[in-house]
Every structure is written in structure tokens, then in C-alpha cells.
Amino acid sequence: MYSTFIFDLDGTIIDSERIGLEALQAALYENGINKTIDELRFSVGIPGLRTLEILNIADIPTTLETWLEKQKPFMSDVPLFNGVIDTISQLPKTAIVTSQNQKEMQAGFYQLDIAHHFQAVVCADDTEKHKPNPDPLNLALQLLACEKENAIYIGDSIYDMHCAAAAGVDFGLAAWGVASTANYTSARYIFETPFDILPLASR
Template identity: 65%
Template sequence: MYSTFIFDLDGTIIDSEMIGLSALQSTLKEQGIEKSLDELRFSLGIPGLTTLEVLNIADIPTTLETWMEKEKPLMRNVPIFEGMIDVVSQLPKTGIVTSQTIEEMNNSFYLLNIDHLFDSVVCASDTVKHKPHPEPLEKGIEQLGCSSHEAIFIGDSIYDMECAKSAGVDFGLALWGAKTIKGFQNADYILEHPKDILNLLHLNQ
């Protein structure tokens, strides 16, 4: 059924979301802005620049730099979700579509030495528009040389699902990252553990 498996990165491949949220919360606190982690969860799945625009931050460049600097030492050792490497290594064709910029990727993903497992990587620096717009996923599909019907996008955020639906791609919810099915009624699959992805592969047989 699926020849191509495309993944979000944060909260899907790597367990990084609390790192990003905590670093953002600390950055805002230095500016006198008090936000709970729950209040900042909307930022999961969209670029940092977009997050700061939503928060109406006055000095976005400086704030973004501070946020990234707080993240950097923690992201160097970001954990990979248990079982994920084994699962990805069994898939026929794989890609990543992430809202991280290339700078963020260099400080996290590319230090993990798992990039060889993926045939395509699309980050926020590669497109003009970002999730939930379909452009990043469409670019990934183009690079992977498949049709939208041959691919499935696996992610943990509403933005991931909206991106998939807009691109005409089936969506699998990474429940290990999302922690809830609320708001994901339109997901094609609810995946409780990374190993559940292999059940989608078996649909091909």
C-alpha cells in the first residue's frame, strides 16, 4: 500500500519537544513574559520564527537567537524514540519533513548519525512556506520520486496532519509523541508505538 514513509522529526523521530518548550519558556521569562509549557505547546510543529510572530515578540531575531542558544547544548544529546532506528531501517523508502531550520538540524539531527537512514530530508530552510502548508511535504515527495498516494506522513502535531491532508497524503499519528488523540479525528492511523509502523508496511504484502 505504501512505498514511501515520510516522518516529522521533533516528537516523532527524536524526543525533543520538552527541550524546545523549556528553552522557549526560559527565553521569554528573561523578557518578562510568563508562559506555561501548555501555553507554548502551539509552537510544536511550526518554525521558531512563526512561533515568535504569533507571540508578538518585539525583537524576533535576538529572541530567536537566544532560544536557539539555549536549545543547542541540550539538543546535541537529544534521545531517539525507542525502537525507531530499527523500524526505519526496515522501510523501503524514507524521508523527513521538519520545521527545524538547517542550523537547528546541524545542532541536533546531523549529530545523531542517523541521516543515512533517510533518502530525503526537507527542513524549513528548503521551502518558502511551512507546515501546515503542503509545500514541504510536496517537496519531499518530489525528491523521493513517488506519488502522494504511495506515501504516508507520520507526525505528532495538528500541523503535520493538516500538511498531509492538504498534500493528499495519508497521515499516521505518532501517539508516542502526541500523547493524545484529541483533535486527530482525521488521522488515517493511530500509531501507539514506532513498531506499529511496520504493520503499514505489511499492508503492501
Template identity: 70%
Template sequence: MYSTFIFDLDGTIIDSEMIGLKALQATLKEQGIEKDLDELCFSLGIPGQTTLEILNITDISTTLETWLEKEKPFMKNVPIFEGIIEVIMALPKAGIVTSKTTEEMNHSFYLLNIDHHFHSIVCASDTEKRKPNPDPLELALKLLACKAAEAIYIGDSIYDMQCANAAGVDFGLALWGARTTSGFENAKYIFENPKDILNLINK
């Protein structure tokens, strides 16, 4: 049914979202900004720079650096969702489209030694416009030599779904990361666990 399976990273392949939120919360607190974790959940699925722009942070570059430094000790051992790598290994072709920058990937994803399972990896540094804009996903399609109708994008955030819709790619919700179907009524598929994805290669 699909020749290519493209994944979001945080909250889809690695269970990293709470690490990022707590690091952001601590970074803001140092600047005298008190935020509950619930208030920062909007940042899941978008680049850190965009998050800080929304929060009206003045010195974005320094704040980003501090945020990343606070994440580093935990990202080195970030949990990988159970069963996801085995599923990816069984797929005909797999890629990643993430909102992490190259620097963030170097201090997290690439330390896990799982990048060889993916035919293409597109991060936030690779395109001028980022999710929910379709550009990152369209770049992945080009790198993977795949038509939009032949691919599915699997993620856990509303930004992932918007990106997929804008690129004309079917979207599957990674419920193990999203933990809710609210707001995802237009998702083509709801995957309760990674193994559900394998049903698509048997059709």
C-alpha cells in the same frame, strides 16, 4: 501498500519537544514574558519564527538566536524514541519533513548520526511556505520521486496532519509523541508504538 514513509522529526523520531519548550520559556522570561509550558504548546510542530510572530516578539532574529543557544546543550544528546530507527531501517524508503531550520538541524539532528537512514530531508529553510502548508511535503514527494497516493506522512501534531491532508497524503499519528488522539479523529492510522508502522509494509 506504501512505497515511501515520510516522518516529522520532533516528537516523532526524537523526544525533543520539552527541551524546546523549556528553552523558549527561559528565553521569554529574560524579556519579562512569563509563560507556563502549557501556554507554549501551540508552538509544537511549527517553525520558531512563526511561534515568535504569534507571541508578538519585536526582535525575532535575536530571540530566535537566544532560543537556539539555550537548546544546544541539551539537543546534542536528545533522546531518540525507542525502536524508531530499527523500524525506519526496515522500510522501503524513508524521508523527513521537519519545521526545524537548517541551522537548528545542524545543532541537533545531524549530531545524532542517523541522517544516513533517510533518502531525503526537507527542513523549514527549504520552502518559502511551511507546515501546515503542503509545500514542504510536496517537495519531499518530488525529491523521493513518489506520488502522493504512494506515501504516508507520520507525525505527532495537528500541523503535521493538516500538511498531509493539504498534500493529499495519508497521515499516521505517532501516539508516542502526541500522547493523545484528541483532535486527530481524521488520522488514517493511529500508531501506538513505532513497530505498528511495519504492519503497513506487510499488506
């Protein structure tokens, strides 16, 4: 049983993966780089800055801005996964740890009128190191005054799972946000729907 439930954002709470990947693809195309969506899937779960570093983009600030501008029109009404907010509203204490930066959060998350469901939000601007490093998750635990054994981190990427392991926090896979669960054999839990989380809440 857990007193604190910490969630990833993209692919876990909001169904934004395709939007982000298509916007990245379009931004790269303007730089003369042609990549398929599958070739860009590695970027899901890590900060945009790190993605562009991996891709060896020459002008990272401009490309990052172009990427954000291309996804901004769609992020203000990005769909939420069914049952996620209903579930979160019934949990004792909740937070978000995301690889989005503050500018991305302002363009999307904070437009969705769901921020009041969370007692803490940690984004990429809040720590020097990012997932899979444990620092973002450790910061969330600190903000919530929660011991790691009383918390669970729920996400949809390998980076989320490794972040939880590095922080000594149990990990639950948001299976509704992944195509396959095959790579998540070390997850403590595999949740098929958000409602599967509720029995783990301590009261």
C-alpha cells in the same frame, strides 16, 4: 501499502518537545515575558520564526538565536523514541519533513548519526511556506520521485495532520509522541508504537 514513509522529527523521531519548550520559555523570560509550558505548546510543529511572530516578539532574530542557544547543549544527545530507528531501517524509502531550520538541524539532528537512514530531509529553510501548508511535504515527494498515493506522512501534531491532508497524503499519528489522540480523528492510522508501521510497507 506504501513505498515511501515520511516522518516529522520533533515528537516523532526525537523526544525533544520538553527541551524546546523550556528553552523557549527561558528565552522569553529574558525578554520580560512569563509564559507557562502549556501556554507555549501551540509552538510544537511550526517553525520558531512563526512562533515568535504569534507571540508578537519585538526583536525576533535575537530571541530566535537565544532560544537556539539555550536548547543547543541538550539537542546533540536528545533521546530517540524507542523502536523508531529500528523501524525506519526496515522501511523501503524514508524522508523527514520538519519545521526545524537548518541551523537547528545542525545543532541536533545531524549530531545524532541517524541522517543516513533517510533519502531526503526537508527543513523550514527549504520552502517559503511551512506546515500546515503542503509545500514541505510536496517537496519531499518531488525529491523522492514518489506519487502521493504511495506515501504516508507520520507525525505528532495537528499541523502535521493538516499538512498531509493538504498534500493529499495519508496521515499516521505517532501516538507515542502525544498526550492524547482525541484531536486526531481524521488520521488514517494511529500508531501506538513505531513497530506498528511495519505491516504497511510494500516490498
